[in-house]
Amino acid sequence: MNASLEILASMLPKDVDAALIISNENRRYFTQFVSSLGYLLLTKEEAYLFVDSRYSEAAAAGARGCVTVPFRKLSADMGEILKRHDIRSVMLEGSAFTLNNAAETDKILSEYGARSIHSDELDKLITKLRITKTSSEVDKIIRAQRITEQALTETLKLVREGVTEREITLELEYKMRRLGADGVSFDLIVIAGEKTSMPHGTPGNNKIKPGDFITFDVGALCEGYHSDMTRTYALGYVGDKQKRVYDTVYKAQKIGLDALKSGAVCKEVDKTVRDFIYQAGFEGCFEHSTGHGVGLEIHEQPALSPNCDTILQGGMVVTVEPGIYIPGEFGVRIEDTVVVTADGCINLAVLPKELIIL
Numbered sequence: 001m002n003a004s005l006e007i008l009a010s011m012l013p014k015d016v017d018a019a020l021i022i023s024n025e026n027r028r029y030f031t032q033f034v035s036s037l038g039y040l041l042l043t044k045e046e047a048y049l050f051v052d053s054r055y056s057e058a059a060a061a062g063a064r065g066c067v068t069v070p071f072r073k074l075s076a077d078m079g080e081i082l083k084r085h086d087i088r089s090v091m092l093e094g095s096a097f098t099l100n101n102a103a104e105t106d107k108i109l110s111e112y113g114a115r116s117i118h119s120d121e122l123d124k125l126i127t128k129l130r131i132t133k134t135s136s137e138v139d140k141i142i143r144a145q146r147i148t149e150q151a152l153t154e155t156l157k158l159v160r161e162g163v164t165e166r167e168i169t170l171e172l173e174y175k176m177r178r179l180g181a182d183g184v185s186f187d188l189i190v191i192a193g194e195k196t197s198m199p200h201g202t203p204g205n206n207k208i209k210p211g212d213f214i215t216f217d218v219g220a221l222c223e224g225y226h227s228d229m230t231r232t233y234a235l236g237y238v239g240d241k242q243k244r245v246y247d248t249v250y251k252a253q254k255i256g257l258d259a260l261k262s263g264a265v266c267k268e269v270d271k272t273v274r275d276f277i278y279q280a281g282f283e284g285c286f287e288h289s290t291g292h293g294v295g296l297e298i299h300e301q302p303a304l305s306p307n308c309d310t311i312l313q314g315g316m317v318v319t320v321e322p323g324i325y326i327p328g329e330f331g332v333r334i335e336d337t338v339v340v341t342a343d344g345c346i347n348l349a350v351l352p353k354e355l356i357i358l
């Protein structure tokens, strides 16, 4: 077993003999092997990765810290391992199993005298490991961030009156891949004008015009790790209200960054940012969370939200992304991804945040 699997095995409760992990991200996290399907069975002595014939050759060469088992019939092959280790209880990765998949797994386990445990306990144990990042994980996020920033910088040159949101989105995605990204972190958001009042608006055939805010919520993917950044620019000119809103979001984002450090409570960071925006006269215009963890998933723990009691620790990677959205008019969001440290945070984004009029 490798270190991360050994740690997880040691965290399993005494009365649990094994864990069954099936989500793509968690299989990848523990074995470094990428596949669209597979079953990672972790016993207290050994870990087994069951893959079908599409992945058997690659897994034998590339999966780390586990024994690769190519299966034809999962029940028979897994049954053999269950018997070998005298497994009586298996904790399932609750968040990843569908009702159907769990029922099928229960059947396989019971054939071999084992029962399954349906709960979120295994997910919570894995979150404890994944919530802080190793330096090699941070390096991948930084690489994704550098690509995102370079692609965005190059794409900004194409922003002019009459260009559509979709055209810009396509260029950005193409440039990210040209720069070495494995893909995009999520469906990129490039929205302009009135549409910027929708935090997660979808790029369409809307043509950019002078006086518009243009929101870019963008990120690249490198070796499974995501980057996440938002910048709001203007084309040509801005009005006084736009300036006031931008300035408020800019200050709120700085307040959020300043509140981050090991020991700070997530919901208190969120409250500090939210109170500032509401007291500036924009109550009701900022409803989403202040930020979220980033890693193998674009949204993971911890959440900088009003209901997250998690205490920040060094090595956590989170976004800080307040916004103000005024329906029918416009919206502004500014977002950086940072690594929390003992006395603050390291901002992984370097692109300027002062209002830029293109």
Ligand SMILES: [Mn+2]
Pocket (backbone or CB within 6 Å): 228, 229, 292, 319, 321, 335
């Ligand atoms: Mn985000």
